[in-house]
Amino acid sequence: MNRAATRPADPRTAPRTTPGAARRVTARMRRTAAGTVARLAGGRGRSGASRAARGATAALALALLAGACSGVDGTDRPDEHGMEFVPGTLRVLASSELADMEPVLDTARRETGVTVRLTYTGTLDAVERIASGEADKGYDAIWLSSNDYLRLRPDTAKKITGETPIMTSPVALGVRPATVARLGWDPAKVTWSQLHRAVADGRLTYGMTDPKRSNSGFSALVSVSSGLSGAQSALTQADVHRATPKLKEFFTGQKLTSGSSGWLATAYGRRSDVDALVNYESVLLSSFPSERLTVIRPTDGVVTADYPFTLLASARPEAKDAARRLTNYLRTPAAQDRITKSTLRRPVVAGVRPAAALAQDQRRELPFPGSRAVADGLLDAYDNTLRRPSRTVYVLDTSGSMSGDRLDRLKSALAELTGDFRDREEVTLMPFGSAVKQNEVRTHTVDPDSPKAALDAIRSDARGLTASGGTAIYSSLQEAYRFLGRAPGDTFTSVVLMTDGENTDGDPASAFDAFYRSLPAEQRRTPVFPILFGDSDRGELDHIANLTGGQLFDATKGSLDGAFEEIRGYQ
Amino acid sequence: MGFREHAARVRRILGIVLAVLLLGGVAAVLVAGGDKDKGTATKTVRGVIGSEKAEFFADPQVVKALADKGFTVGIETSGSWDMEELPLDGYDFAFPSSKGPADELRAKAQKAKGKATTAPLRPFYSPLVVVAHSAAARVLADNGLATLGPRGTSGSLKMDAYLAAARADRTWQQLKGSSGHAELSGTLFITSTDPVASNSGALYLAAASYVADGGRVAGDKAAVTRTAPLLQKLVRVQGAQQSGSDAPFRDFISGVGNPLVLVYESQVAAQLLAGHPMGDLVVLYPDTTVNSDHTLVPLTENGRALGELLSTDPELRKLAVRHGFRPQGAASEFTTATNSHTAYLNQTLSGVRQAPVPTSAVLHEMALRARDQGDTA
Numbered sequence: 026m027n028r029a030a031t032r033p034a035d036p037r038t039a040p041r042t043t044p045g046a047a048r049r050v051t052a053r054m055r056r057t058a059a060g061t062v063a064r065l066a067g068g069r070g071r072s073g074a075s076r077a078a079r080g081a082t083a084a085l086a087l088a089l090l091a092g093a094c095s096g097v098d099g100t101d102r103p104d105e106h107g108m109e110f111v112p113g114t115l116r117v118l119a120s121s122e123l124a125d126m127e128p129v130l131d132t133a134r135r136e137t138g139v140t141v142r143l144t145y146t147g148t149l150d151a152v153e154r155i156a157s158g159e160a161d162k163g164y165d166a167i168w169l170s171s172n173d174y175l176r177l178r179p180d181t182a183k184k185i186t187g188e189t190p191i192m193t194s195p196v197a198l199g200v201r202p203a204t205v206a207r208l209g210w211d212p213a214k215v216t217w218s219q220l221h222r223a224v225a226d227g228r229l230t231y232g233m234t235d236p237k238r239s240n241s242g243f244s245a246l247v248s249v250s251s252g253l254s255g256a257q258s259a260l261t262q263a264d265v266h267r268a269t270p271k272l273k274e275f276f277t278g279q280k281l282t283s284g285s286s287g288w289l290a291t292a293y294g295r296r297s298d299v300d301a302l303v304n305y306e307s308v309l310l311s312s313f314p315s316e317r318l319t320v321i322r323p324t325d326g327v328v329t330a331d332y333p334f335t336l337l338a339s340a341r342p343e344a345k346d347a348a349r350r351l352t353n354y355l356r357t358p359a360a361q362d363r364i365t366k367s368t369l370r371r372p373v374v375a376g377v378r379p380a381a382a383l384a385q386d387q388r389r390e391l392p393f394p395g396s397r398a399v400a401d402g403l404l405d406a407y408d409n410t411l412r413r414p415s416r417t418v419y420v421l422d423t424s425g426s427m428s429g430d431r432l433d434r435l436k437s438a439l440a441e442l443t444g445d446f447r448d449r450e451e452v453t454l455m456p457f458g459s460a461v462k463q464n465e466v467r468t469h470t471v472d473p474d475s476p477k478a479a480l481d482a483i484r485s486d487a488r489g490l491t492a493s494g495g496t497a498i499y500s501s502l503q504e505a506y507r508f509l510g511r512a513p514g515d516t517f518t519s520v521v522l523m524t525d526g527e528n529t530d531g532d533p534a535s536a537f538d539a540f541y542r543s544l545p546a547e548q549r550r551t552p553v554f555p556i557l558f559g560d561s562d563r564g565e566l567d568h569i570a571n572l573t574g575g576q577l578f579d580a581t582k583g584s585l586d587g588a589f590e591e592i593r594g595y596q
Numbered sequence: 597m598g599f600r601e602h603a604a605r606v607r608r609i610l611g612i613v614l615a616v617l618l619l620g621g622v623a624a625v626l627v628a629g630g631d632k633d634k635g636t637a638t639k640t641v642r643g644v645i646g647s648e649k650a651e652f653f654a655d656p657q658v659v660k661a662l663a664d665k666g667f668t669v670g671i672e673t674s675g676s677w678d679m680e681e682l683p684l685d686g687y688d689f690a691f692p693s694s695k696g697p698a699d700e701l702r703a704k705a706q707k708a709k710g711k712a713t714t715a716p717l718r719p720f721y722s723p724l725v726v727v728a729h730s731a732a733a734r735v736l737a738d739n740g741l742a743t744l745g746p747r748g749t750s751g752s753l754k755m756d757a758y759l760a761a762a763r764a765d766r767t768w769q770q771l772k773g774s775s776g777h778a779e780l781s782g783t784l785f786i787t788s789t790d791p792v793a794s795n796s797g798a799l800y801l802a803a804a805s806y807v808a809d810g811g812r813v814a815g816d817k818a819a820v821t822r823t824a825p826l827l828q829k830l831v832r833v834q835g836a837q838q839s840g841s842d843a844p845f846r847d848f849i850s851g852v853g854n855p856l857v858l859v860y861e862s863q864v865a866a867q868l869l870a871g872h873p874m875g876d877l878v879v880l881y882p883d884t885t886v887n888s889d890h891t892l893v894p895l896t897e898n899g900r901a902l903g904e905l906l907s908t909d910p911e912l913r914k915l916a917v918r919h920g921f922r923p924q925g926a927a928s929e930f931t932t933a934t935n936s937h938t939a940y941l942n943q944t945l946s947g948v949r950q951a952p953v954p955t956s957a958v959l960h961e962m963a964l965r966a967r968d969q970g971d972t973a
Contacts, residue, residue, distance in 0.1 A: 173836045182793075182839075187647070187673075190843050193850040257767050258783040259835025324778040329852040333843060349654070373846040375872035387729065387779035390853050392835030 113347045114140040118160055119168040120240065121145040121285050122308055123332070125368045129360065137350045147284065147594075148174060148240035156180045161337055165344035170194075170240040170305070170330035177397040187345070188333040189352040192361070192370035195327040195388065196244040199309035199318030204229065204300040213386065216325045217252025221271055224278030231301035232281030232293050237404050238594040241286055244328035245303045246407055249275055251391045252325045259392035262402055269410065276411045282517055284594020288576055295574050296550070305330060307369040310382050322384070326391040331373070409473065414449035415596045416516035418505040421490070422524035423456040428492035431525055431559055438585035439487035443480050445593055448473035451516070453508065454486050457501035458494020459530040465490070466508075498524055500531030502553060502569070503540050510548050518551045519596050522569065523585070525559025534568065541572060549573075554595060556580050556588045640668045641898045644682060646693035646795060647673040647840060648860065649890060652919045661911045667902055675839075676795040677960070680704065689899030691892045693795045698891035700956040705895055714894050717903035720913075720921035721889045722862035723945060724799055726753050726786055726880040727848055731777045732855035733878035739771045742880055747939045752947055753880040755807045758786075762829055779855055783833045787844050787854040790837040791963035797837065798963050799886040799953065800858050801827050805962060806951035807884050814954045820962050827966035849875075856880075860888055861941070862920030868937040869918055879940045884949045890921065 123143060130141045146154070148169050154160040155167065156178055172188060175181050198220070205212055208223055223229035234242035251260055253275065254268035265272075280299050283289035290312045293302045302309065302318065309320050334352050336345055354360055361372040365380045372379060379385070394400045421435065439454075446452055453468040455461055467486045469479040505520045528534065541549065552575035555566035559581070570577045576595065580588040645653065652658055653671050662669055674682065676692035680700050684690070690701045698716050728736070733751065736742035741758055744751035761784055768780040789797035805814050805823040814820055831837070834854075838844050845863050847853030864879055894900035906912050913923040917933045931943045942948065953959065 176790075176836050176839070188838075188840060188843055190846040190850075193847065193852045195852060256782075257765070258785065258833035325781065327852075329847070329850075331843065331847055331850070331852070371850045371852065373850045375849050375867050375874055375877075379851075385851075387731075387777070387851055387855075389779045389781050390847070391782075392833070395832065395835040395837070 113138050113343075113350075114142060115166055115344060115347050115351065116142050116164045117144065117166045117168050118146055118151050118154065118164045119143040120148060120151075120170045120332075121287055122170070122305060123168060124287075125307075125311065126364070128367060129355075129363055132363070133351055133354050133360070137347075137354045139347045139351045139354075141351065143168070147238040148243070149238055151175075152178060152181065155184050155337070158184075160184075161339040164337060165340040166337060166348055167335050168332065169335070170332055171244070171393075172333050172335060173393040174240070174243065174400065177394070177400055184338050185335050186338045187336040187348070189335075189356070190331040190333045190373055191352070191355050192364050192368070192373060193329050193331045194305040194307040194370045195322055195329040196241050196248060196303065197306045197309060197327065198231065198301050198303055198321045198323070199313060200229075200301040200321055202316065202319050205319050205321075210321075212319045212321050213384070214324055215321045217249050217323045218325070220323065221249075221253055221275045225271075225274040229301060230278045230280045230299050231303055232283070232289050232296075232299055233279050233303040234283050234286055234289055235594045236407055238284045239286060240330060241304050241308075243404070244330070246403060247393060248323065248326060248328050248391055250403060252323060259395045260399055260403070262399055265399070265403055265406060269406065272406075272411050276407075277413060277515070279413065282412075282595065284591060288595070292552075292574060298550075305370075306383070310369045315382075320384075322388050324388065326389040328391050328393065332370070409448035412517075414451065414516050415447065416451040416509070416514065416518045417596050418453040418455050418508060418520045420501050420505050420520060420522045421454060421456045422458075422496060422498075422526070423462065423490050423492050424458045424494050424496045424526065424529075425492055426496070426526050426559070432490060432492045434585050435523065436487050436490060438589050440484050441586045442589045442593075443483050443487070445590065446471050446476075446480060446483070448476060452479075452483055453505075454483065454490075455501065455505055455508070456490055457497055457504075458492075460494075460497050461501050461504045495530035496524060496526045496528055497531030498522070498528040498565070498569075499534055499537035502537055503532065506540070506544060506548060506551065509551060510544075513547065517596060519575070520551060520553045520573075521589070521592055522553055522555040522566070523558060524555070524561045524566075527560070527562045527565060534565065537569075538572060552576075552595070554578060554592045556585070556592075558585060558588075638663075638668050639666055639898050639901070640670065641688040641896075641902050642670040642672075643687055643689040643691055643892075643899065643902075644672045644674050644679055645691040646676045646890070648693060648842075648862070649691060652916065652921075655915065655919070658912070658915050661909070661915060662902075662905075664911075665905055665909065667905065669902065675793055677793070677798070677956075680956070684708065684895055687899070688896040689892050689894050689902060691890065693888050693890050694799060694886075694953060695889045695891050696953050696956040696959055697795075698889075698893050701893045705893065714900050717892045717894070717900075717907050718889050718924050719892060719903065719906035720916045720923045721887045722860045722865075722921050723881065723887050723948065723950075724796060724803065724858055724885050725861045725864065726882060727845070727857050727859055727864060728878045728880055729779070729848075729851075729855045730876040730878050732780060733880060735768070735771050735773045735777075735780060736880075738773045741771075744878070745939075748878065749874075749939045750879045750881070750942060753882045755803065755882050755884045758784075758882075759804060759808055759826065762833075763826055765829075784856075785830065785833045785854070786856045786858050787834060788830075788837065788858040789841050789844065790839050790967075791831065792960075792967055793839040794841065795888065796841045796858060796860060798959050799888060801830070801962050801966055802953045802959060803882060803884055803886045803951045804830060805954075813952045814958050814962060816958070817961065820958060820965055824962075824965040827962065828968055831966045832968070848877075851875075860920075861922075865920030865934060865937070865941060866918075867920075868940060869920065869933065874940065877940075879942075881942050881945070881948050883947060884951050886951050886953055 134140050151167055151169055152175050208228060233245055236242035236246040247260060250265055250268055250272060253271040254264035256264040281289060281292055283292065286304050286308055293299055306320055309318055336348050356374055358374055358377050361374045361377040364370060365372045369380050369382055371383060448471050451468060451470045456465050469482050471479045502522060509518055553569050553573040554575045555569050555577055557563055557566055557577060557579045567577050578588040578591055650673050653669060676694060676697045679690055679692055679697055684705050692698050702716060730748065733742060733744060737744045741761060742751050742753050766784050767782060768774045768784055774780040788800040791797035791801050804827060808823045808826050809819060841859055844853060844857045845859045848857045892903040894903055907924060913929055916923055917929050922930045934941050934943060
């Protein structure tokens with residue numbers, strides 16, 4: 026039976042939002058994947074380890090190729106040599122929070138001889154890479170927080186095999202104890218309706234990852250939609266529609282967004298004005314002591330990650346064998362005990378006690394949507410209707426050194442990015458050389474009724490960029506803050522800085538530091554996301570990111586589109 | 597041509613590959629048939645099996661027991677329903693987890709090769725059961741949906757009452773005794789696997805349709821149509837479904853999933869026989885259930901011999917029991933091995949009726965319709 030052919034998205038449950046909007050979601054996700062692949066191929070990220078992994082992969086591939094040939098040409102030694110060469114290394118595409126498993130995996134290597142190389146990625150990016158076949162080329166397995174979204178994709182069904190859940194962790198809220206006290210809550214008995222009420226009354230704010238990039242954000246979106254719609258079984262479009270007014274109110278409380286749960290926790294740590302954090306129970310408990318956050322699992326239901334170690338169907342037999350040895354080990358009582366104690370996830374083997382910090386009262390498990398139409402409809406509603414809109418200034422270096430290939434790359438990256446802007450989003454392109462090129466600064470807002478107009482205008486502005494002048498990084502950044510300060514609004518506000526060189530004109534770094542520190546508290550919450558490109562100075566840009574609570578993205582070895590796309594998760 | 601000339605080397609490579617496969621219990625490498633060692637020392641047989649038996653074939657004691665009888669077994673795993681899609685050349689046997697796909701495979705083999713394959717063998721079986729957390733089981737019992745044994749760790753699920761509740765979209769909140777249990781809210785349902793992909797999910801529908809249609813096995817489209825609305829409800833409330841029976845069971849053990857999960861009895865029995873504490877798990881035997889008849893379809897003489905061996909060899913039968921399966925024939929092996937676990941296991945399956953399983957084609961149609969994807973003409 027062809028499973029792939031029998032699982033189309035049901036047209037009868039198609040989203041009520043415009044089909045165009047749904048298509049945009051898919052197109053965006055596809056681009057996300059492509060961008061990530063390009064960046065990884067270029068060696069950004071945990072470059073040392075992943076470069077080493079790629080080297081090993083190439084060697085392995087060559088060895089196997091030699092082995093495969095030998096069966097035909099009569100020299101069989103390379104084949105056995107190839108077998109010896111395989112040191113039982115599994116190349117695994119993994120959710121970023123699994124970094125806390127590395128000590129357990131070190132022990133696993135000693136016990137089983139299987140080395141695991143984790144390459145971190147967002148859940149939905151990984152799904153795209155599996156669907157496109159990219160994952161088959163560089164990986165043996167995937168290890169995501171959940172395969173729920175993967176299962177909704179008919180184009181991935183034949184590409185995976187052998188799913189082995191290793192541990193579980195529900196998506197929960199960590200709330201400051203003072204807030205819990207102020208609201209008069211018993212943390213063991215809080216419902217989604219109470220959370221919604223507190224937000225609507227202006228008494229609760231929180232941070233949550235972008236549901237389109239991170240499974241914890243997606244799970245929270247499913248949970249709160251179920252909770253506020255009163256859905257008694259798997260969520261439908263009708264449920265989402267019914268809950269939309271309340272969901273809108275609930276998402277006014279989201280003050281922090283992020284493409285990854287790690288950055289979210291850091292950003293949350295910087296802010297004293299955000300009351301709560303949505304994340305896996307394990308991340309909340311591990312990152313914050315109980316006097317800083319009280320973990321609340323809403324009593325009307327949670328969505329739980331079960332971390333299935335999943336083989337790619339394309340993996341070689343020896344990789345499949347190694348995976349089985351690994352998962353057999355990870356399911357031993359000793360390993361499960363270690364996992365729950367060191368990562369605060371819940372064991373999946375009978376008889377192993379969950380770590381003492383984990384509350385034992387059970388929760389209803391909210392069903393994950395059963396069709397892709399519902400899941401994508403929910404994501405689309407979040408982006409274009411439910412969440413607070415984004416407001417972003419792109420501070421773009423168009424100095425003389427950008428002329429030629431670099432400017433072309435910037436233009437094409439901006440054109441690519443344009444398809445990604447959400448309804449209601451305000452986008453400002455602020456090109457600079459020796460100073461901000463004031464007569465080229467343009468602001469467009471994506472009108473939900475006719476999104477094309479603004480998007481076309483942004484594309485046209487991008488095409489018109491020209492390179493000239495010096496590089497006034499710090500003066501231009503100040504200009505961006507001044508621009509944003511003139512019309513403050515209820516938005517996710519951020520600055521993206523793209524430069525290909527060091528500061529040559531205008532104010533020095535110290536002047537920017539002083540300027541930033543003099544800003545009102547509200548404006549100091551606007552982060553700058555600098556992109557390392559061309560000959561820009563990593564130290565300089567890192568300093569800007571650290572000062573403003575942003576994060577540095579590296580496009581020197583990968584693609585500029587990839588960096589722009591990755592930043593989307595933080596806007 | 598080159599292939600034949602290097603047959604010895606190919607055999608050696610094959611040997612290495614099979615060793616790897618046996619260690620891992622997984623397989624993916626195909627070598628055209630016909631080069632099999634005809635020597636008397638070892639019969640190397642290849643087969644495709646349902647994934648729930650992979651651990652059995654990977655068990656070093658099973659490998660040794662088979663080797664003692666002169667068998668080296670290479671296996672590949674496949675969804676039981678997907679086996680029909682595989683070319684059968686080069687296999688000695690196919691070993692799906694129920695009779696339906698086995699019958700189809702046998703018919704296919706006979707048609708393709710004109711081979712007079714011998715009758716399928718059913719070395720062992722396992723009934724489908726529902727695992728429940730104790731609070732959920734008590735609420736079901738208090739509301740006439742289940743009965744519990746004296747220890748409260750096993751009992752019977754009344755399928756008629758359960759299906760009536762499903763038909764009425766009954767929620768846990770509407771059942772007396774559920775308040776105070778946060779996990780007991782929302783629509784009452786049993787978590788199963790995806791019936792289109794996985795055997796246990798499909799057999800769940802077979803049992804439900806048999807009960808819903810007044811004890812009749814669905815034999816045609818009209819019968820499928822009669823029960824489709826109910827079966828759609830059973831599936832739709834679940835949202836996304838897993839494609840194998842291991843994951844929902846693990847979620848259950850972890851205390852995070854739905855409080856009612858459909859599993860094979862062998863999954864529970866294997867845990868009990870391994871000495872794992874069972875926490876607040878309760879085993880509910882549906883009063884009408886379906887047996888997963890692990891059915892070996894011989895495709896060659898060696899395949900048949902392996903089937904015979906699995907069915908008759910005392911050591912292999914004992915090992916099958918250790919993996920929670922019930923060997924066919926005399927029940928004493930299973931009952932003896934599980935004597936200290938009668939609090940959980942209904943050894944003799946007393947009070948449990950077996951629903952016959954529809955043909956493969958009808959069951960496919962049933963699964964597709966339940967997922968709202970079938971021909972709705």
